[in-house]
Amino acid sequence: MYLVWTGAFLVALKLLQVGPFAELSWWWVFAPLGVALLWFEGLEKLFGFDRRQVEHTEWEKNRERRVAEQFGDPKAKGARRRA
DSSP states (O other): OHHHHHHHHHHHHHHHTOGGGGSSOHHHHHHHHHHHHHIIIIIHHHHTTTHHHHHHHHHHHHHHHHHHHHHTOTTSTTOOOOO
16 A cells, blocks of 8 residues: 555656656656556465455355344345244
């Protein structure tokens, strides 16, 4: 996330033409954003760092199923009816 913030900050400084950033090449300005894209779309999945997000999604589905079963939601699989 630090790379995204750094990239956004560099883009803002380049557009506002602040100090030495005004003469900086756009390649250097967009480099942190490119590295962040590679990280979030490639390396994170390759090394399994996104596992926490997958586990959280599974936990959410289980929670929704338990709540639906407890309160008798007819759309839930195996939902119990409360008398």
